Amino acid sequence: MKLSVIGLGYLGAVHAPCMAELGHEVVGVDIDQAKIDTLSSGQAPFYEPGLPEILKSATASGRLEFTTNMSAVADTTVHFIAVGTPQKQGSHSADMTYVNAAIDALIPFLKPGDLVVGKSTVPVGTAARLAAKIRAAAPGAELAWNPEFLREGFAVQDTISPDRLVFGVAPEPTAGDWSAQTLRKVYAKALSEHTPLVVTDYATAELVKISANAFLATKISFINAISEITEVTGANITELADAIGYDTRIGRRFLNAGIGFGGGCLPKDIRAFVARAEELGRGESLNFLKEIDTINLRRRQHLVEMTIEALGGRAFQKRVAILGLAFKPESDDIRDSPALDIAVQLHGLGATVTATDPHAIHNAQQKHPQLSFVDSLAKAVEHADIVLLLTEWNQYRDMRPEELAPLVANKNIIDGRNVLDPTQWRRGGWNFQSLGRP
Numbered sequence: 001m002k003l004s005v006i007g008l009g010y011l012g013a014v015h016a017p018c019m020a021e022l023g024h025e026v027v028g029v030d031i032d033q034a035k036i037d038t039l040s041s042g043q044a045p046f047y048e049p050g051l052p053e054i055l056k057s058a059t060a061s062g063r064l065e066f067t068t069n070m071s072a073v074a075d076t077t078v079h080f081i082a083v084g085t086p087q088k089q090g091s092h093s094a095d096m097t098y099v100n101a102a103i104d105a106l107i108p109f110l111k112p113g114d115l116v117v118g119k120s121t122v123p124v125g126t127a128a129r130l131a132a133k134i135r136a137a138a139p140g141a142e143l144a145w146n147p148e149f150l151r152e153g154f155a156v157q158d159t160i161s162p163d164r165l166v167f168g169v170a171p172e173p174t175a176g177d178w179s180a181q182t183l184r185k186v187y188a189k190a191l192s193e194h195t196p197l198v199v200t201d202y203a204t205a206e207l208v209k210i211s212a213n214a215f216l217a218t219k220i221s222f223i224n225a226i227s228e229i230t231e232v233t234g235a236n237i238t239e240l241a242d243a244i245g246y247d248t249r250i251g252r253r254f255l256n257a258g259i260g261f262g263g264g265c266l267p268k269d270i271r272a273f274v275a276r277a278e279e280l281g282r283g284e285s286l287n288f289l290k291e292i293d294t295i296n297l298r299r300r301q302h303l304v305e306m307t308i309e310a311l312g313g314r315a316f317q318k319r320v321a322i323l324g325l326a327f328k329p330e331s332d333d334i335r336d337s338p339a340l341d342i343a344v345q346l347h348g349l350g351a352t353v354t355a356t357d358p359h360a361i362h363n364a365q366q367k368h369p370q371l372s373f374v375d376s377l378a379k380a381v382e383h384a385d386i387v388l389l390l391t392e393w394n395q396y397r398d399m400r401p402e403e404l405a406p407l408v409a410n411k412n413i414i415d416g417r418n419v420l421d422p423t424q425w426r427r428g429g430w431n432f433q434s435l436g437r438p
């Protein structure tokens with residue numbers, strides 16, 4: 001099939017080569033010329049495991065092209081909208097500027113028989129509004145909503161072999177059936193491997209995505225709230241999570257307590273969901289998500305306070321080593337990163353912050369040039385008064401107390417992700433603390 005992918009950020013830049021890998025002919029469109037140049041040369045514009053390989057093989061196959069020129073989509077029939085919906089400045093709602101602009105730019109090139117497929121996370125009601133607009137401006141073209149559930153760090157795998165597919169289609173049976181049929185062809189490989197498929201209406205498809213993220217955020221804040229109780233009772237949050245996680249109704253995943261969630265999705269999605277519920281007159285239904293957000297942000301504050309206490313009451317002129325800047329491992333994404341937030345707060349309190357990360361230094365430096373960045377764990381911890389593990393990259397999980405001991409000024413460490421073994425570090429003479437574990 002001939003497909004276009006409009007918007008080449010964390011979502012589109014993965015979706016486009018993955019679709020080409022599945023055998024489709026794909027054109028990727030973005031307004032950013034630098035990004036197009038990078039992608040056209042077969043390079044990934046951000047760190048994502050497996051993406052460089054798939055980009056190279058897809059561009060070499062001749063089935064994948066990138067351009068800033070929207071007219072290139074005229075030759076394709078299925079158009080994925082993959083632009084961002086960030087949090088609006090000064091508000092909690094989603095900024096729809098990019099989605100609206102993408103649809104406006106696409107409409108002049110639509111022909112009868114084309115299918116526009118929304119993948120961006122949008123406020124419920126968007127698809128119905130856009131479908132009406134497309135039908136009025138381009139008769140014979142249809143819209144479907146096909147939310148994306150990919151996780152950064154596993155984006156290629158999640159796109160080629162998703163754990164489920166959701167198609168939100170038009171309410172009219174003929175249009176709806178045709179749209180679902182078209183998407184079945186796009187995703188024929190995944191469907192042949194028995195990937196569960198839910199064909200539904202627009203509103204449900206939109207809500208599935210945002211509800212999934214709200215649920216994941218709730219799970220993380222739940223365990224973090226309980227960890228505040230384990231902290232004052234001497235209980236152990238990791239053992240508690242293991243024990244409740246054995247209940248298959250609960251499950252162990254997303255019950256890792258620590259400094260909480262960040263990234264380009266969970267934080268802004270729960271805020272946008274609350275804002276949309278309020279617009280719909282149902283604010284009270286999602287009020288609990290405000291508390292989920294508060295619990296999450298409180299974790300960062302808590303770690304800052306623990307650090308000051310471990311430093312004897314003040315951070316001023318103390319040397320703080322920060323391990324990890326990305327919002328999670330296997331990503332260079334620093335959007336709403338708890339680690340970076342903590343680094344910036346401690347710098348603001350007068351600490352001498354030295355930060356490192358295997359892949360996120362460049363992005364962090366651009367956003368916060370006031371911090372000092374070094375390219376290795378050893379350099380980061382040199383003469384440190386305290387070491388903070390904030391993103392659980394494997395090299396930080398695997399570090400050993402005896403390796404760090406000769407480098408630091410004081411053997412203080414806080415494990416913000418509960419991945420180190422307290423006994424091992426204490427045995428090495430370290431003042432070791434983590435979140436929610438004795």
Ligand code: UDX
Pocket residue numbers: 148149150151152153213216220253254255256257258259260261262263264265266327328
């Ligand atoms: C998320 C959803 O998982 C994905 O389905 C959706 O499409 C986009 O949003 P992502 O933003 O890549 O994906 O990150 P995710 O793996 O969900 O992690 C989010 C944050 O939660 C990270 O900061 C992570 O460190 C944190 N987290 C995760 C915890 O603090 N504890 C956990 O147990 C799990």
